[in-house]
Amino acid sequence: MLKIGVFGCGAIGGEICKAIDNGQIEAQLYAIYDRHEQSLNRVKSSLENFDPEIMEIVEMVREVDLVVECASQQAVYEVVPTALHAKCDVMVVSVGAFADTQLLEMTENIAREKNCRIYVPSGAICGIDGLISASAAALHSVTLTTEKPPGGLRGAPYVLENNIDIDSITGRTVLFEGSATEAVQAFPANVNVAATLSLAGIGFDNTRVRIVVNPALTRNIHEIAVEGEFGRFTSRVENVPSPTNPKTSYLAPLSVISTLKKLTQSFNVGT
Ligand SMILES: NC(=O)C1=CN([C@@H]2O[C@H](COP(=O)(O)OP(=O)(O)OC[C@H]3O[C@@H](n4cnc5c(N)ncnc54)[C@H](O)[C@@H]3O)[C@@H](O)[C@H]2O)C=CC1
Numbered sequence: 256m257l258k259i260g261v262f263g264c265g266a267i268g269g270e271i272c273k274a275i276d277n278g279q280i281e282a283q284l285y286a287i288y289d290r291h292e293q294s295l296n297r298v299k300s301s302l303e304n305f306d307p308e309i310m311e312i313v314e315m316v317r318e319v320d321l322v323v324e325c326a327s328q329q330a331v332y333e334v335v336p337t338a339l340h341a342k343c344d345v346m347v348v349s350v351g352a353f354a355d356t357q358l359l360e361m362t363e364n365i366a367r368e369k370n371c372r373i374y375v376p377s378g379a380i381c382g383i384d385g386l387i388s389a390s391a392a393a394l395h396s397v398t399l400t401t402e403k404p405p406g407g408l409r410g411a412p413y414v415l416e417n418n419i420d421i422d423s424i425t426g427r428t429v430l431f432e433g434s435a436t437e438a439v440q441a442f443p444a445n446v447n448v449a450a451t452l453s454l455a456g457i458g459f460d461n462t463r464v465r466i467v468v469n470p471a472l473t474r475n476i477h478e479i480a481v482e483g484e485f486g487r488f489t490s491r492v493e494n495v496p497s498p499t500n501p502k503t504s505y506l507a508p509l510s511v512i513s514t515l516k517k518l519t520q521s522f523n524v525g526t
Pocket residue numbers: 262263264265266267268288289290291294325326327328329330348349350377378379380443444445447448451499500502503504507
């Protein structure tokens with residue numbers, strides 16, 4: 256049975272642990288880690304069938320087959336190379352870290368050398384399957400428009416550095432327009448989906464991102480528009496935010512759970 260380690264036990268990590276624990280994913284929840292004891296305790300107390308060991312990453316990668324990173328972009332720098340060097344596969348949700356081309360090249364090289372896999376789930380967006388299919392021919396443009404209520408964007412570096420009082424905004428307001436490279440640095444915990452789109456499509460510098468705050472919303476909306484030789488498609492998802500982290504949509508952990516299920520099933524559907 257696949258032995259899984261979960262690094263980061265917040266909104267996403269907590270859901271993954273529960274899905275393994277309740278048998279939705281046929282795997283063993285072998286180890287968990289978080290820098291906050293409170294998060295570890297919350298996850299441990301939510302489990303009924305597994306009692307995972309708490310292990311730092313260096314120890315975890317020696318014991319498990321796959322580490323699921325669900326912590327932060329900064330954690331990706333530590334978790335991914337450590338896992339791959341130990342011949343351990345890795346699934347990444349803080350995908351924005353891969354806007355750093357040196358990190359991306361380095362991890363791809365280690366994965367190739369060690370014959371390991373790096374998995375990037377679709378996360379909180381819909382349409383990655385179509386974009387991957389379309390990318391087999393020429394793509395002309397990929398655009399993401401993310402619209403969230405203030406709680407979904409509060410505290411982002413871009414908001415703080417530009418002294419934007421996000422709670423005083425009364426109507427739908429465009430906060431940011433730029434490349435995916437710029438977007439994932441300006442909003443590292445809000446638009447990892449821009450990185451996933453970039454990796455699947457035309458790269459970080461060519462993928463356009465617009466970020467909008469809308470106090471009238473209760474959901475996190477991501478709209479994607481893709482044009483290419485295949486034709487054109489748009490996708491729009493209105494995501495229920497995670498109850499413990501309003502920045503994170505519930506679809507994000509569900510996407511990780513489904514990707515993990517794919518690894519353990521013999522019958523797989525979708526691109
Ligand atoms: N790919 C996608 O579509 C999405 C990606 N994300 C990203 O996924 C990651 C996890 O999201 P959530 O679970 O909502 O966040 P969260 O804030 O609820 O949980 C993250 C947990 O990781 C821990 N953590 C962070 N950095 C750490 C480190 N260096 N070492 C040890 N523990 C660390 C924190 O203590 C926290 O308990 C974030 O980077 C978030 O931005 C979130 C939503 C969608």
